Amino acid sequence: MERAKAAHRQENSQGFVDPDILAKIRVGKAYVAAKYGFRNHWYPAFFSHELPENGFMTAQLLGEKILLKRIDGKVYAIRDQCLHRGVPLSRKPECYTRDTISCWYHGFTYRFSDGLLCDIVGADESAVIGKKRIKTYPVEEAKGLVFVFVGDVDYPVPPLAHDVPPKFLDADMAIRGQKRTVNANWRIGAENGFDSTHIFIHKNSILISDNDLALPLGLLPKGRFAFEKLEEVDGPKGVFDNFGPDVIKPIFTGTVEGEKVLEGTPHGRNMLPHNISMWLPCALRVDPWPDPSLTQFEWYVPIDGKQHIYIQTLGRRVANEGEEKQFAMEFERRWRPVALDGFNNDDVWAREATEDFYADDKGWLKEQLFEPDGNIIEWRKLASKHNRGIQGPEHIG
Numbered sequence: 001m002e003r004a005k006a007a008h009r010q011e012n013s014q015g016f017v018d019p020d021i022l023a024k025i026r027v028g029k030a031y032v033a034a035k036y037g038f039r040n041h042w043y044p045a046f047f048s049h050e051l052p053e054n055g056f057m058t059a060q061l062l063g064e065k066i067l068l069k070r071i072d073g074k075v076y077a078i079r080d081q082c083l084h085r086g087v088p089l090s091r092k093p094e095c096y097t098r099d100t101i102s103c104w105y106h107g108f109t110y111r112f113s114d115g116l117l118c119d120i121v122g123a124d125e126s127a128v129i130g131k132k133r134i135k136t137y138p139v140e141e142a143k144g145l146v147f148v149f150v151g152d153v154d155y156p157v158p159p160l161a162h163d164v165p166p167k168f169l170d171a172d173m174a175i176r177g178q179k180r181t182v183n184a185n186w187r188i189g190a191e192n193g194f195d196s197t198h199i200f201i202h203k204n205s206i207l208i209s210d211n212d213l214a215l216p217l218g219l220l221p222k223g224r225f226a227f228e229k230l231e232e233v234d235g236p237k238g239v240f241d242n243f244g245p246d247v248i249k250p251i252f253t254g255t256v257e258g259e260k261v262l263e264g265t266p267h268g269r270n271m272l273p274h275n276i277s278m279w280l281p282c283a284l285r286v287d288p289w290p291d292p293s294l295t296q297f298e299w300y301v302p303i304d305g306k307q308h309i310y311i312q313t314l315g316r317r318v319a320n321e322g323e324e325k326q327f328a329m330e331f332e333r334r335w336r337p338v339a340l341d342g343f344n345n346d347d348v349w350a351r352e353a354t355e356d357f358y359a360d361d362k363g364w365l366k367e368q369l370f371e372p373d374g375n376i377i378e379w380r381k382l383a384s385k386h387n388r389g390i391q392g393p394e395h396i397g
Ligand code: FES
Pocket: 082, 083, 084, 085, 086, 087, 103, 104, 105, 106, 107, 108
């Protein structure tokens, strides 16, 4: 027992959750354990345009270092770690044929398609040739994003549609976006996005005047029925906030001890959004937002225990190429600077300021939640129930 604890403490040097803390978690234990994310799910890693034909990209997802290459239009992904002495192949990618990569150190050569050690450049009679494989990852491209399935080699890969918010893959949904690295655990990102009263931090955002928003200072649920879950066996799993007037009360006046100290913007033309929802493995949908014609889809993809890739996208339904071009122009001119930067910079700042409290995982025990955090609790429960596995130290290295 003592030896097992000592071993786990050693693993914790990489930042995994202490079992003594986990033992005390009453709600959402698997979620708290998933500091490095949930295994056997699809994750967006970057945008398609970042990886040209014959080009390479590296990505670190859930602590796993991955090397990607586009060959004849299709993206392949392998573990970025040579089987021989463990060096990153990406340090100096050497490809002598289009669909293989040779390690720069001693020539071990792997096929991108199935990871087979198909040759060793300077030792072609070695007995290990044809007998070993480097790990490969399923890849799919959709809506201009490259998605990677991070999980066990023999896990039956589910459709991408099960791991993205509903509407995202709709044929008429045009998507534009950007990504950045945030210095906070992925769950701090998810809970910032889904948190209904964090709207307080946006009260001075440039977006409010730019788009004439009626933005309250807080949104108070009137009971448990303010949240809904979608848990179909063959579909995405998520939790909804419903912002109907019967279930959520917007608060426009801020008071301290009875004295009015702040006012939201109750007279704005656009009262948005109508619902916010959080989806496994780590995606948020804000609908509509930041304009009645747009929906925001974003992901908080675990890099390791301390950082996430913040992938922000906006979607608009378009009827033809002309409308899509118009949206692309509008995105660059207006929505990227005002919404994805201007508005969401507040969120990035808030997440990085929250990270310290949860970094040693004691924050999960010390936090003092209040009524509007009910949706966050529902999300923790749903994620604990429906995830397909927890990333652990044995998966990284
Ligand atoms: S470390 Fe890669 S071939 Fe030796």
